[in-house]
Amino acid sequence: MFINLNQNKNLKLFKIISEVADRNGQSVYTVGGFVRDLLMQRKAPTDIDFVTESSGIELAENIAQEIDPKTKVAIFKTYGTAMFKYKDLELEFVGARKESYSEDSRKPSVEIGTLEDDQKRRDFTINAMAISLNKDNFGELIDPFGGMQDLSNKILRxxxxxxxxxxxxxxxxxxxxxxxxxxxxxxxxxxxxxxxxxxxxxxxxxxxxxxxxxxxxxxxxxxxxxxxxxxxxxxxxxxLPELIALKGIEDIDGQTHKDNFYHTLEVVDNISQNTNKLWLRWSALLHDIGKAPTKKFVEGIGWTFHGHEFVGSKQIKNIFKRLKLPLGAEQKYVEKLVRMHARPIALITDDASDSALRRLLFDSGEDMEDLFTLCKSDITTKNYSKQTRFKKNFEYVAQKIKEVEEKDQVRNFQPPISGEEIMEMFNLKPGKEIGILKEKVKEAILEGDIKNDKDEARSFVIAEAEKLGLTLIK
Known part of the structure; x- marks a missing residue:
């Protein structure tokens, strides 16, 4: 079977590779993911792998020289591979090889082989197909393991x-x-x-x-x-054994709880329909991990998971460490959303106070929209009227928060009066009094006792400072 490459956007490149290989008496094939995606009519990958039944390094160097003598070729002698960039593509060339493995390592020992040896060492039949680029059989598909049929049947073998x-x-x-x-x-x-x-x-x-x-x-x-x-x-x-721990349903006196493992999977799918942010998806994956350690059956009440969001958030750092995930802003972001994911639910009432809304806005800061995306994704009830009601309630709270934000400007606000200004006002050196007064200003703004305004904050600090026995310097 032959694949028509004449309309392929990389035809010019393939022709150069073909000419150089034929001139040097070398075979050359494009293999792996490029072939798979071409046959599936998927978006072409930005990396293309080539195999030759001789020196991949020599072929890469000759092709790079033909394209542009200034091209830098990265060579990896241990594996007989060479790579270079061409336009927006990363091209890798390798000599066909056999591989053998030891029990305690996934790093193979390598020896020279044929194209078929190289195809045998690949992971799946759909990735083990090759297309010849040599002039005599340009475009011929070499498919010894039935990868084309497996693509058609959507099977991984x-x-x-x-x-x-x-x-x-x-x-x-x-x-x-x-x-x-x-x-x-x-x-x-x-x-x-x-x-x-x-x-x-x-x-x-x-x-x-x-x-x-x-x-x-x-x-x-x-x-x-x-x-x-x-x-x-x-x-x-x-x-993630922490996820496995969520699996299963217990029954005591006819009272059960939902399977939190499968609930979590639903939440992850829900959020994936609304965001491509990796760490927001991770927040959905880990949002309920605190439910296993906090699960408790209380007579007359049933199953409870009190404080699961706080317990879960405390687990995040160790999980990220163990999984070698980033321990900076990404970990703190996931930790924050896991800790806060139950907060908006508590505000879905008509009488949610402005104070509570201000605190949610202040604590969530720039991540408030992501927090609401997570909360809405957490609605997995199959009851359509319940689902609709919950979502409407979330929209209602979101609108109330927007109104509070426009009025009070408390998202990520910096205190309208700084510690340095307080020290100057009362001729103080750095000490606990500064922290106490700054905290009081923040609390007063969040409670709505004063506006987020410099003059009001200054008057408030003077009054509070007097209670601490401090004297304003005129």
Whole structure:
């Protein structure tokens, strides 16, 4: 079978590669994700892999020289690979190779091989297809493992026996679930069984590499598909046991609670329809993790999860550390949204005070819209009238907050009177009195006792300072 590349936007590049390879007597094929996405008519990737049954480094250097003698080629002798950039593309060239693995590492030992050897070492049949770029058979599809058929059937299979594929490189188990999620494919039955049986091999994979795949699942159109597969195969135990702890329903005296694991998956899917922000999606994933440690059955009341949002927020830093996720602004953002996700719900009443709204606005700051996106995504009731009512109530509170914000300007406000000004007013040195007075000003503004105004704040500070025995310097 031949693939028509004449309309491909990279045709000029492919022709240059073809001419250089033929001139040097080398075979050359484009392989992997580029071929898969081309056949699926998906958006072309920005990186293209090429294989030759001789020196990939030599081929890369010759092609780079042909395109532009100034092109810098990055060479990796250990793996016989070379890379360079061409326009907006990253091109990688490798000599066809065989790989073998040791028990305790996913880094293979490599030896020279044929194109078929190279195709065998790839993770899935849909990624093991190649298209020849040599002049004699330009555009010929080489598909020894039925990848084209698997694309048509939307099935993920491994070229080799799946236990061997996953044991050799356990990261492929994560990739299987990532592709199943992002492409909306099914994992072949034997392959899924092998993942379950090889799950323990995940221990040798670095958490950084696991998170690359996990975050691609989190950024997909329907992350719940991947999260369910991770749980079903046992891989989630090695990533987020805190989520597994939410699984299940208990019944005491006929009173049950919802399965918070599956509720969480619904919330993640809900939020994914409204945002592509990775860390907002993570906030949805972790918003209820405090429910497992706080779950309690109270006679006459039923199941309670008091303080789960505070307990959950305290878990975030350790989770981010363990998963090698960023410990700066990203972690603090997730921590904040998990801690605050129950706050707006408490304000869904007609008599929510302006003071409570001001405090929510002040505490959430620039993340208030994201907080409301999370809260609305947390509505998973199947009762349409309840769902509609809850959403209307959220819109009502959002409107009230907008009105308070316009009137009082308290989002992320800085106190209208600074510590330095207070010291100057009362001839004070730095000390606890400054902090006390600044805190009183903030509280007075949030309570609505004074406006967010410099003159009012100054008069207020003078009155409060007198109570502390401080004298204003005229």
């Amino acid at each position: 491994t070229p080799l026996e799946p236990h061997q594929t996953y044991s050799d490189d356990p990261l492929r188990m994560m990739r299987a679930i990532r592709f199943a999620t992002t492409l909306d494919f099914e994992i072949d039955e034997n392959s899924l069984k092998a993942i379950k049986e090889e799950a323990d091999r995940m221990k040798i994979v670095s958490m950084e590499r696991i998170m690359v795949e996990f975050n691609k699942i989190m950024l997909s159109g329907r992350p719940s598909k991947g999260l369910k597969l991770l749980e079903e195969t046992g891989l989630l135990n090695y990533i």
